[in-house]
Amino acid sequence: MREIGRHLLWPLAALAILLAFNALRDPAFFHLRLVEGRLTGAMIDILNQGAPVLLLALGMTLVIGTGGIDLSVGAVMAVAGAVAADLLHSGASTATALAAAVGAGLAAGLWNGSLIALVGLSPIVATLILMVAGRGIAQLVSNGEIIDIAPDAAILAIGRGTVLGLPFPVLIALGAAAALAGVARLTSLGLFIECVGGNEQASRYAGLAVRSIRLAAYALMGVLAAIAGLIDAADIAAADANNCGLYLELDSILAVVIGGAALTGGRFSIAGSLLGAIIIQTISTSILRADFGGRSVPVELNLIIKATFVLALCLVQSSEWRRWRPLRRSAAA
Amino acid sequence: MADALVEMREIVKTYPGVVALDAVDFTLRAGEIHALVGENGAGKSTLIRILTGAERPDRGRLLLNGREIHARSPAEAQRLGVAAVYQEINLAPDLSIAENLLLGREPRSRFGWIQWGEMRRRARQIVRSMGLEADVSAPLRDCSIALRQMIAVARAVDQRARVLVLDEPTSSLDAAETGRLFDLMRRLRAAGLGIVFITHFLEQVYAVSDRITVLRGGRCVGSHAARDLPRLALVSAMLGKAASAVAAERASTRRADCGGAARLVAKRVFRRRSIQPFDLTLRAGEVVGLAGLLGSGRTEMARLLFGVETRDGGTISINGAAMHRHSPRRSIRAGVALAPEDRRAAGLVPRLSVRDNILLALHASRGWLRRLPRRDQVALAEQFVRSLSIATPDLRRPVAQLSGGNQQKVILARWLLMEPTILLLDEPTRGIDIGAKEQVESLVADLRVRGMAIVFISGELEEVVRVSSRVVVLRDRAVVGELEGAAITAGSIMERIAGPAEGGGHA
Structure with missing residues (x-):
């Protein structure tokens, strides 16, 4: 939150490069059209597809800010989706299903937070437990099958509905980002998180409720993961315990790192993480849309291209790398 | 004496907005303990950082044994024979004394395995040659701070350091431990090392030093043989005040x-x-x-x-x-308010600004929802920066960049504004x-x-x-x-x- 501006430079530049690349390959990339009251276009697709990662990245920003990490978010997404679909399947109301799914996410977050803040487990170990167990729980809830959601279910609006032409997932994600940025700016929460991540012992001596702050960060993470899970389930009209949110914990951590946060905690930027999430989704979308003389990029290369781009971005941002460059110059002189 | 071990000539170092060193000369001879004294911000740390390769000077020359050197990192300086033992010791607390002493230089067999027996034997030898007594297979964590410090010194000496920089080595030691460290320093002096000794305790300056160099405001204000520099003259050189004024000030603290x-x-x-x-x-x-x-x-x-x-x-x-x-x-x-002993570990949040650090306890007591308006934050912080005369270019500066004394004042400010x-x-x-x-x-x-x-x-x-x-x-x-x-x-x-x-x- 502190040094806004400079640290957003590289992510912004990276996004600009990605967008320029797309615009060159496909002049229609920036076109937006209103089709049946719904805005369509590549840019909207990116935001829409990226909404789950964006939500995860927001929560992950706070968790990493406290010096922690949450590996269980993908599994929590699956749990939330399975809980909602299962309840709907057995005739529960939409509101009940939504509340139960979000409640499951909250419970998961509190569980993680308790293991870390109260029991004192290391965040990696504590959330690794739920990363493994969570998917198991989701499979138990869904009996190991993909639970379909009825095509006319109201809950599908979360994934497919629009408001003023904007897809609902986009609104949820951007709304959450705005709300969180507002909270971080208007309250002391952002400062407290940076303190806990920056020096836990000093925070305790200064009278901060270190445990509660930790607990709150993981709880919020759980809720955001549940919402991401609901979006994912509503998007495909089914809860797939095996694949929902798979590897998204890594995407969201990457997004936060790209956004310039310190993985050791104590420094974070919501705007940065937002950019990071958009960059990650833009890479995926760009690869999918790119075609070279009628041939698309082989699917097998997708992940490697993405990894290469992220590596390059992390390198230019790292201070080690930057220190190394002037050194080379002075050695040559 | 002609045998200057280290010569620093007209060293200039500027940071944005500050001249940290303004053409400073410093000469260290072999076989001498040389105290470097000065108030916070006098330039001691910068000079040491340049000597040990952690910083490069803007101008000036650094000669070791008459040859100009340009160390680009502490590791390189160490290879050249300049080693430093800092206040916060950089050893690995979970490794044994032997491992710490020989880290990176472990005796290995033909197949690359570490020879533990040989390693312990060598470590025991080093420890004994320093006149210390310790179980070399004990983890460093279990040793007293004093012993850790001496292990750090031993490690440096064993790596053939000829110049040893001790930055506030005694600040965590009691009198007996300090005495033992001084014995070790004298032993090393006799072996021909040049030792730069930084401390805030004047008694200690006189207890072991042969020479005293005083820095003030980034300039060298004098370099004297210790016996030729009366204590009051030293204090007044450091403070830049007339000696009589210093004496008067000291007497003015009364209790009722x-x-x-x-x-x-x-x-x-x-x-x-x-x-x-x-x-x-x-x-x-x-x-x-x-x-x-x-x-x-x-x-x-x-x-x-x-x-x-x-x-x-x-x-x-x-x-x-x-x-x-x-x-x-x-x-x-x-x-109640507590300003802790270890201000770096338990007091400051280093990345946060001076203002946030000053206001931390107040923020914490108000809870996250009742955030103090920014105007009031700035006003309060400014008031305490002024009343405690905290030297900082601005309130947004990360507190880690302040000197030790000013960091301490930041913590005092944090608690005083709580009106405990x-x-x-x-x-x-x-x-x-x-x-x-x-x-x-x-x-x-x-x-x-x-x-x-x-x-x-x-x-x-x-x-x-x-x-x-x-x-x-x-x-x-x-x-x-x-x-x-x-x-x-x-x-x-x-x-x-x-x-x-x-x-x-x-x-």
């Missing part, structure tokens, strides 16, 4: 009698392996000094009173409220320069007059004697005596620390 309402009452409070049961009543308008050697239980006492550690028994009441489930939060709400009725100060003057020290001492006197109840912990007896209206003496984790009024003298405190008859040589 005391005894207001009881603010804090502790009864039979103890914690196993930490401190034996003690009683303490702290009244408004008094300064209670806690005196004792390092590890005698002074810090433990303060931490129990503040609720950082949970006690195993006894009762504590603060301003009439019994502390049942004690925590720093509860203490703060009841009107009870102030616990654990080594508030450690590692800060003389000017800041005197400011802290007169601040304490001032707060006492205004009715605050203060606990003052310091390893410097003279200081405890100067500021305290009552002194509680600790030895071996127990309270062993109490002195009041005119009975408070360094001698009487030392007698009680030393203990009865046999005069226990505990460390």
Whole structure:
């Protein structure tokens, strides 16, 4: 939150490069059209597809800010989706299903937070437990099958509905980002998180409720993961315990790192993480849309291209790398 | 003498907005212990960082044995024979002494396996050659800070260092440990090493140094043989004041009698392996000094009173409220503040700004929802930066960039703005320069007059004697005596620390 501006430079530049690349390959990339009251276009697709990662990245920003990490978010997404679909399947109301799914996410977050803040487990170990167990729980809830959601279910609006032409997932994600940025700016929460991540012992001596702050960060993470899970389930009209949110914990951590946060905690930027999430989704979308003389990029290369781009971005941002460059110059002189 | 080991000539180093070193000369000879003294911000650290390759000068030359060198990193400087042992020792606490001594240079067999037996043997040899005694397979974590420091020195020497920089090596040591370190330094001097010694304790400067170089405001204001530089002249060189003014200032701290309402009452409070049961009543308008050697239980006492550690028994009441489930939060709400001994580990959040650090306790007490408006934040922080004369270019500067004395003042500011009725100060003057020290001492006197109840912990007896209206003496984790009024003298405190008859040589 502190040094806004400079640290957003590289992510912004990276996004600009990605967008320029797309615009060159496909002049229609920036076109937006209103089709049946719904805005369509590549840019909207990116935001829409990226909404789950964006939500995860927001929560992950706070968790990493406290010096922690949450590996269980993908599994929590699956749990939330399975809980909602299962309840709907057995005739529960939409509101009940939504509340139960979000409640499951909250419970998961509190569980993680308790293991870390109260029991004192290391965040990696504590959330690794739920990363493994969570998917198991989701499979138990869904009996190991993909639970379909009825095509006319109201809950599908979360994934497919629009408001003023904007897809609902986009609104949820951007709304959450705005709300969180507002909270971080208007309250002391952002400062407290940076303190806990920056020096836990000093925070305790200064009278901060270190445990509660930790607990709150993981709880919020759980809720955001549940919402991401609901979006994912509503998007495909089914809860797939095996694949929902798979590897998204890594995407969201990457997004936060790209956004310039310190993985050791104590420094974070919501705007940065937002950019990071958009960059990650833009890479995926760009690869999918790119075609070279009628041939698309082989699917097998997708992940490697993405990894290469992220590596390059992390390198230019790292201070080690930057220190190394002037050194080379002075050695040559 | 012609055998200059290190010559630094006209070293200039500027940081944005500050000239840290302005054409400084420094000469270190082989076989001498050379004290480098100066107030915070005088440029000592910068000069050392340049000597050890951590920084490069903007201008000037650095000669080692008459040859110009350009070390680009501490590792490179070390290869050239310049090693530093810093205040915060950079060893690996979980590895054994032997591993620490030979890290990166482990004896290996033909197949690349580490030869543990050989390693222990070599380590024992090194330890013995330094005149130390230690079990080399014990993890470093279990050693005293003093021993760790000496292990760090031993490691440097064993890597064929010819120039050894000791930056505040004694700040965490008690008198006996300091003595042992000095013996080691003298031994190394006899072996022809050049030692740069930085300390804030003037007694120590005179105890071991052959030469003294004084820096002030980024300039060298003098380099003298220690025996040719009277103590008062040294102080006035450091402060840039006439000697008589310094003397007058020192005499001006007075104490008066005391005894207001009881603010804090502790009864039979103890914690196993930490401190034996003690009683303490702290009244408004008094300064209670806690005196004792390092590890005698002074810090433990303060931490129990503040609720950082949970006690195993006894009762504590603060301003009439019994502390049942004690925590720093509860203490703060009841009107207590603690400025901890280790300000880097327990005080500052290094990445945050000076302003955020000053306001941290206030923010915490208001909770996350009741954020102080930015205007008020700036006004409050500015007020305390001014009243404590904290030297910082601006409030947004990360607190890690301030000097030790100013960091200490930031923590004092944090607590003073909470307007506590009870102030616990654990080594508030450690590692800060003389000017800041005197400011802290007169601040304490001032707060006492205004009715605050203060606990003052310091390893410097003279200081405890100067500021305290009552002194509680600790030895071996127990309270062993109490002195009041005119009975408070360094001698009487030392007698009680030393203990009865046999005069226990505990460390």
